[in-house]
Amino acid sequence: MNLVKMQELAKSYDNQYNVLDGINLEIEQGEFFVLVGPSGSGKSTLLRMIAGLEDISGGILKINDKVVNHLQPKDRNLSMVFQNYALYPHLTVEQNILFGLQAKKVSKQEQQQRLTETAEMMGLSELLKRKPKQLSGGQRQRVALARSVVSHAPLCLMDEPLSNLDAKLRAHMRIEIRRLQKKLGLTMIYVTHDQVEAMTMGDRIMVLNDGKIQQVGDPITLYNQPANLFVASFIGSPK
Ligand code: ADP
Ligand code: MG
Numbered sequence: 531m532n533l534v535k536m537q538e539l540a541k542s543y544d545n546q547y548n549v550l551d552g553i554n555l556e557i558e559q560g561e562f563f564v565l566v567g568p569s570g571s572g573k574s575t576l577l578r579m580i581a582g583l584e585d586i587s588g589g590i591l592k593i594n595d596k597v598v599n600h601l602q603p604k605d606r607n608l609s610m611v612f613q614n615y616a617l618y619p620h621l622t623v624e625q626n627i628l629f630g631l632q633a634k635k636v637s638k639q640e641q642q643q644r645l646t647e648t649a650e651m652m653g654l655s656e657l658l659k660r661k662p663k664q665l666s667g668g669q670r671q672r673v674a675l676a677r678s679v680v681s682h683a684p685l686c687l688m689d690e691p692l693s694n695l696d697a698k699l700r701a702h703m704r705i706e707i708r709r710l711q712k713k714l715g716l717t718m719i720y721v722t723h724d725q726v727e728a729m730t731m732g733d734r735i736m737v738l739n740d741g742k743i744q745q746v747g748d749p750i751t752l753y754n755q756p757a758n759l760f761v762a763s764f765i766g767s768p769k
Contacts, residue, residue: 532556533594533685533717534580540588541575541741549575550741553589557719562711564732565721568764572741573721574613577687580719581610593685604633608685613693615674617662624649624658627676634681644680651710652676668699672706679710686711689721704731725765729753737761 539553550572557563565573578584579591582603591598598606609630617626624645631641649655652672662670671691678686691707692700708731711718722728728735729749737744737752737760744764745757756762 531559533559533561534719535592535595536589537592538589539576539579539586539591541572541579541584542587548587548741550579553743555736555743555746557717559717560715562708562718562720562731562733564728564735565719565738566723566725566728566735566764567738567744569723571738573723573738574689576738577610577689577719577721581608581687582606583610606685607683608687609678609681609683610687611674611678611689611691613690615671615691615694617670617673619662621661622658623654623660623662623665623673626662626673627654627658627680630677630681644682648676648680651713652679667695668703671695671699671703675707675710679714684715684717685719686716687719687721690723691720692722692727693724700727707731729765737764739764 534557536553536555539550540548541550542548553576565576567573575584579586582598582601586599593606618629621629627648628641628645631644649658652675654672654676657665657669662673665673674691692703695703704727720731732749734746734748735752736746739760745752745761752761752765756765
């Protein structure tokens with residue numbers, strides 16, 4: 531069953547050229563779906579449209595078989611992790627993790643339960659009273675992930691969440707995110723410009739260039755049967 535469906539989805543800013551053009555795509559429930567492409571290809575724009583942070587210029591976006599083109603972000607039942615993972619510097623780890631739940635009318639008891647469970651899962655139990663500046667890059671990243679996980683939203687969107695981390699930590703977090711996604715059965719839409727990340731994490735990958743889909747497929751297919759030279763050179767396969 532598909533959870534997200536896009537039909538001829540388009541985006542233009544100020545009625546100018548199309549940043550995204552004729553995007554047709556279905557993302558399956560429980561799938562780890564990677565959006566990859568060079569800088570400026572429209573990855574963040576597409577993710578923000580799914581999140582409801584960006585108007586849709588044309589086409590139809592469905593989540594759970596329901597048209598959501600004009601639905602508020604808070605009513606879309608999804609969570610999003612941004613590139614700079616913007617934690618509130620004046621709030622503690624605990625307050626940062628629970629921030630989004632307050633608006634959602636989750637009871638205090640339920641909040642505490644989810645906090646304990648999420649912090650344990652993410653290895654943050656000992657750090658709950660700290661402020662973001664007292665954390666390492668990797669720990670901050672885990673807080674951002676915890677904040678998204680604690681919402682219990684079935685759809686998770688991530689926009690280059692590892693780009694600020696060093697190579698070693700990135701490799702570690704790739705595994706951690708994948709494990710978490712599997713464990714919770716999340717449907718993930720994960721944006722990156724890093725081919726290695728795409729190839730090692732994705733069940734399927736969509737290659738985007740200039741606002742157009744170049745190819746959608748599993749990593750092995752993309753590598754062995756790139757649809758065109760752009761995909762071949764971007765994925766690094768010999769064509
Ligand atoms: P990516 O995330 O793949 O790097 P983006 O989605 O951020 O790409 O941007 C795609 C294109 O849309 C770029 O050419 C960018 O300059 C343009 N763009 C993004 N946001 C805006 C905006 N608010 N106004 C005008 N153009 C924008
Ligand atoms: Mg981007």
